[in-house]
Amino acid sequence: MSEHAILAEDVQFIRSVEKTINSKLLGLQPVVRMLLAGLLSGGHVLLEGNPGLGKTALVKAMAKAVGIERNKVGRIQFTPDLMPSDITGTLMPAADGSDRLEFQKGPIFRWLLLADEINRATPKTQSAMLEAMSEKQVTVLGTEHDLVPPLTVTDGRGSRTRLRPPFMVMATQNPIDQEGTYNLPEAQSDRFLFKILMPFPEPDILEQIVALQLDQGVGDLLVDARGSGTAPNDTGDGSDNLLHIYRLSLGLRTSPGDPLVSTHIRNMVAAGSESAVGRLGLPKRQAEALEAFLHDYIRYPLGPRAAFAMELGARSLAALRLYGENGADNLAEFLTPSLAEVAVPAIRHRLKLKFGWQSRFTPPTGTSPNARLEDLLLQEFIMLCAPPDSTYQEILRASFATGPG
Numbered sequence: 001m002s003e004h005a006i007l008a009e010d011v012q013f014i015r016s017v018e019k020t021i022n023s024k025l026l027g028l029q030p031v032v033r034m035l036l037a038g039l040l041s042g043g044h045v046l047l048e049g050n051p052g053l054g055k056t057a058l059v060k061a062m063a064k065a066v067g068i069e070r071n072k073v074g075r076i077q078f079t080p081d082l083m084p085s086d087i088t089g090t091l092m093p094a095a096d097g098s099d100r101l102e103f104q105k106g107p108i109f110r111w112l113l114l115a116d117e118i119n120r121a122t123p124k125t126q127s128a129m130l131e132a133m134s135e136k137q138v139t140v141l142g143t144e145h146d147l148v149p150p151l152t153v154t155d156g157r158g159s160r161t162r163l164r165p166p167f168m169v170m171a172t173q174n175p176i177d178q179e180g181t182y183n184l185p186e187a188q189s190d191r192f193l194f195k196i197l198m199p200f201p202e203p204d205i206l207e208q209i210v211a212l213q214l215d216q217g218v219g220d221l222l223v224d225a226r227g228s229g230t231a232p233n234d235t236g237d238g239s240d241n242l243l244h245i246y247r248l249s250l251g252l253r254t255s256p257g258d259p260l261v262s263t264h265i266r267n268m269v270a271a272g273s274e275s276a277v278g279r280l281g282l283p284k285r286q287a288e289a290l291e292a293f294l295h296d297y298i299r300y301p302l303g304p305r306a307a308f309a310m311e312l313g314a315r316s317l318a319a320l321r322l323y324g325e326n327g328a329d330n331l332a333e334f335l336t337p338s339l340a341e342v343a344v345p346a347i348r349h350r351l352k353l354k355f356g357w358q359s360r361f362t363p364p365t366g367t368s369p370n371a372r373l374e375d376l377l378l379q380e381f382i383m384l385c386a387p388p389d390s391t392y393q394e395i396l397r398a399s400f401a402t403g404p405g
Contacts (some may be wrong), residue, residue: 049198052303272301340399
């Protein structure tokens with residue numbers, strides 16, 4: 001038997017962590033498993049994927065599931081103007097007002113560190129991460145500083161153990177944007193135990209993700225019973241009008257939706273994977289037209305954030321169309337024209353088009369000369385993803401005829 005045996009209770013704990021994360025982040029089971037393997041191995045992980053696939057949420061969910069305090073979890077947004085001292089910390093005037101200088105720790109002094117878009121920083125700043133990732137320390141003006149000093153932990157049986165907390169860097173990089181990025185040097189890339197590719201969610205998972213985000217939005221609006229928030233009208237300054245916005249924001253998230261609208265939103269996002277088009281339940285001719293459209297015009301697809309933007313945006317616009325005492329009961333009735341109104345503004349900055357698409361796209365006949373060519377292209381994409389329901393599609397066309405959003 002080895003000196004340090006693998007205990008069943010420890011295995012059960014890490015399995016419960018995996019289960020908890022998977023319940024919060026759908027469709028990422030293989031990624032979660034690799035991330036936990038990195039944690040147990042004492043290594044660092046590089047996550048690569050398109051925007052909106054849940055890279056940041058994954059890191060936060062793991063920290064919460066493991067039980068690491070929030071002040072032990074850090075995040076650095078890497079930008080071209082970020083300096084090494086912005087990461088490691090530097091000498092600053094003492095807080096007591098004296099002439100003495102004292103070391104002020106930078107955001108790297110955490111147990112779990114999210115290095116967001118690490119390839120946006122310059123090589124000089126990236127090099128500040130090398131010592132930290134390899135030695136778990138930083139050297140500032142010739143002085144070494146331990147990132148995670150040892151501590152003593154007491155278990156439930158009163159046994160005391162002296163241990164060193166983890167220091168794990170979970171870095172993300174976006175493969176889409178190339179301008180203003182700097183490839184990681186091999187010496188730094190080699191510091192990462194794994195490079196994990198974030199998968200694109202399956203069509204059925206997308207609908208569950210949107211539903212989960214709506215539920216989480218309700219939780220964000222509700223005041224914490226322990227007093228971490230302030231309910232409207234607590235200030236006594238006439239802010240009772242906020243109650244209308246507060247209640248309506250809650251109501252439109254919890255009211256029943258329209259299955260056709262939800263399916264349509266799912267199709268628009270899932271269409272980013274050409275292999276998924278055949279599983280969207282579209283008629284053969286429509287599916288073939290969509291595949292051709294994707295091939296001719298789309299460079300990078302939509303992400304899950306676009307699905308949530310369209311679902312919540314459509315619900316919000318539908319609320320503006322409600323009337324009568326029982327208006328909330330009619331929300332689903334107005335979701336289709338509301339989606340038509342919100343879809344283009346929700347995707348025009350997210351759907352990346354291929355270079356030179358203008359020379360290949362022919363606007364529909366009878367199009368207003370004032371219509372934006374890009375919006376007409378996006379409307380065609382929206383229609384190609386629409387569920388095969390003639391009434392539903394007719395409402396969309398009629399809504400588009402009033403002009404793009």
